[in-house]
Amino acid sequence: MSEVLSFPPLKMTNSEPAPSPLPLSVRHLAFESGNTPILKGIDLDLGTDALTVLMGPNGAGKSVFLRLLHGLLTPSFGQVLWAGSTPGRTVRKQQALVFQKPVLLRRSVQANLNFALGLRPVANRRQILERALEDAGLQHMAKRPARVLSGGEQQRLALARALILQPKVLMLDEPTANLDPATTLAIEHAIARARTRGVKVIMITHDPHQARRLAEDVVFLHDGKIAEHTPAAEFFENPQSHAAKAYLAGDILI
Ligand SMILES: Nc1ncnc2c1ncn2[C@@H]1O[C@H](COP(=O)(O)OP(=O)(O)OP(=O)(O)O)[C@@H](O)[C@H]1O
Numbered sequence: 269m270s271e272v273l274s275f276p277p278l279k280m281t282n283s284e285p286a287p288s289p290l291p292l293s294v295r296h297l298a299f300e301s302g303n304t305p306i307l308k309g310i311d312l313d314l315g316t317d318a319l320t321v322l323m324g325p326n327g328a329g330k331s332v333f334l335r336l337l338h339g340l341l342t343p344s345f346g347q348v349l350w351a352g353s354t355p356g357r358t359v360r361k362q363q364a365l366v367f368q369k370p371v372l373l374r375r376s377v378q379a380n381l382n383f384a385l386g387l388r389p390v391a392n393r394r395q396i397l398e399r400a401l402e403d404a405g406l407q408h409m410a411k412r413p414a415r416v417l418s419g420g421e422q423q424r425l426a427l428a429r430a431l432i433l434q435p436k437v438l439m440l441d442e443p444t445a446n447l448d449p450a451t452t453l454a455i456e457h458a459i460a461r462a463r464t465r466g467v468k469v470i471m472i473t474h475d476p477h478q479a480r481r482l483a484e485d486v487v488f489l490h491d492g493k494i495a496e497h498t499p500a501a502e503f504f505e506n507p508q509s510h511a512a513k514a515y516l517a518g519d520i521l522i
């Protein structure tokens with residue numbers, strides 16, 4: 269695939285530049301389901317300019333954490349603060365979250381993108397839509413119902429839709445799980461391109477090769493807590509926590 273998901277500057281009508289939603293500050297964050305603790309007191313600070321990868325074994329609480337960051341779940345205790353604000357509507361408007369299983373409308377590919385564009389007053393709508401379709405390699409299936417796309421095509425559409433309004437923060441939950449190498453690479457290019465535009469990316473992956481390719485820093489979650497948060501090179505060369513060492517070695521972690 270050639271150019272993937274690069275957009276002309278978006279001209280919003282009637283809009284003032286939105287204040288930066290960053291930095292992120294998480295304090296004593298806990299989440300319980302019934303009486304079961306899922307996240308057990310997380311403190312984390314993330315700045316504006318890095319691709320942060322979130323790793324950890326199945327059930328560690330990574331997806332729950334991402335949902336808490338985006339305000340889709342409410343903390344049982346503690347706080348998520350984006351530049352001092354809790355993740356309400358104003359904060360969420362500057363973010364996009366892509367789920368592992370793409371959540372698409374039961375409409376055409378084009379209508380899915382159009383729906384996202386309709387959420388804001390955008391001046392050059394037609395042009396942005398066509399460019400998004402082309403860059404995601406989906407122009408020849410623009411009229412096709414989204415639900416009949418293959419898994420990889422759906423994931424490309426979900427990412428294109430997430431990026432179409434140029435969010436300042438992009439959160440991705442295993443965006444390339446089950447995808448073939450070419451589609452994985454196309455999605456990685458799209459993510460890297462968003463990074464070059466200054467988008468803050470927080471991404472979950474289980475693929476250490478992908479994390480090595482993309483991550484600038486790694487947050488390793490284990491058993492509902494952060495076992496370590498280190499620059500990526502350090503994490504892969506010399507992980508500090510027992511949990512991360514075992515995970516990278518392929519040992520089963522309980
Ligand atoms: N919305 C929710 N409400 C309550 N409990 C939840 C919710 N979502 C997930 N859980 C529970 O929280 C725990 C952690 O789930 P989570 O999906 O965050 O794990 P994960 O680290 O993303 O794992 P995986 O790598 O398998 O995706 C699981 O035991 C799950 O059943």
Ligand SMILES: [Mg+2]
Nearest residue numbers: 330331332441
């Ligand atoms: Mg998950």
